[in-house]
Amino acid sequence: MDDAKRASLMDAAMEEFAERGIESASYNKIIERSGLSKGTVYYYFENKDSLLLTVFNEICERFHSAIGDLELPDTKENYWSISQEYHSRAIRFFFENPLVWRVLFWISKDAPYMCGQLEPFRGKVMRFMDGLILRGREIGAVRRDIPPDTIQRLMYALGKVMTASIMEECEAERCKSRQRREEEQVKIEKFISTMHDLSKRILTPEGDLE
Amino acid sequence: MDDAKRASLMDAAMEEFAERGIESASYNKIIERSGLSKGTVYYYFENKDSLLLTVFNEICERFHSAIGDLELPDTKENYWSISQEYHSRAIRFFFENPLVWRVLFWISKDAPYMCGQLEPFRGKVMRFMDGLILRGREIGAVRRDIPPDTIQRLMYALGKVMTASIMEECEAERCKSRQRREEEQVKIEKFISTMHDLSKRILTPEGDLE
DNA sequence: GAAAGGTTAGACCACGTGGTCGAACTTTAT
């Protein structure tokens, strides 16, 4: 498929998905937005799901390359600095790609709808985080009295709520008082440390609480 | 409207909402499920939204009367016992009304769709929790470095993830090994204390961490 | 008993949806 066409289709899909969510997004509307014809789009993507798969894959790759390589920690002390670095990179990426953030936000909501088809791609985005938590358990940085998958969900929920809060706040500020970029950076800085504090509090095993 | 008819409509609506979520629920399907005719239902509820409003109101009342009256705490020590009592009652209620849990789950997802029309009713369910957090701030039981509404969202997310986890777990156990009710109670007991521990960790102000 | 008002039933409508299809156009291979 022609690069320009592909790009305009991806953009249209991202916008539609971001605005209306995965389930509510209309394939017809996406096609309309892209400026391509129905025949063309259907020629390459038999339905909305297969298009979503491609969009999601692209998102995952962008995210993955934005995070770069981070090694799993091998000591407790190591754990927290790596965890913080990860949070830091992730939040910065989302700040620079708000559309991606919204699409992921919706995907995490509508997840059951795709019935696990997205799992392999989700893996790319989440593998590190999942692995981090498991490793944390092994080296004693993460509590063991809560099942790993519950911990994972907790951390995703934490990330989601906190990121949504800070993004909304900055969005609002930008609208009304067009705050300077540096101020925003300070806020993000503080946000990251709050995130870090929270995840540390939640994860630390009983005995290690100071 | 006839009581029996009203009840069958409410049941149908609850089921449909619980299964498919608020947005995806089909008013047509609800009507069909209820066994009533289109004319009848439209005679009382002009659209899906107004039906949802009624359903939600009923849920709120049930929840509210299940929780009963709890006073807001006036000391730090008081705070945690009341908070735990609230969690305990809420989780027990949801365990006894899984359908209600699912509907609320969806509503919290699809909330923006109703554009705040549900707010006054939500108030009934959440007022105590919201008030508790604010009071906690005042009496120094809850940290002040995170805005109250972010804290609230955090606590809802925490409750949602944790409740979902425990309910899924019990559901699964029930299916495969038909575990005894007492075992389940023990699990719930443990779950409540974990919830309590988590919320305490998250909320406690910096200086007060032991 | 008849008129009036409240209630019920379901045929009907317009619309947006996902999806198909054949004809036309473009590119490539022979």
Next chain:
DNA sequence: ATAAAGTTCGACCACGTGGTCTAACCTTTC
């Protein structure tokens, strides 16, 4: 130059949706 393959187009279809409307049916009132 011609045939074949690849691509594009948009009219078209069946379906489920929210919602309307009239004719009939009760129930109450006079």
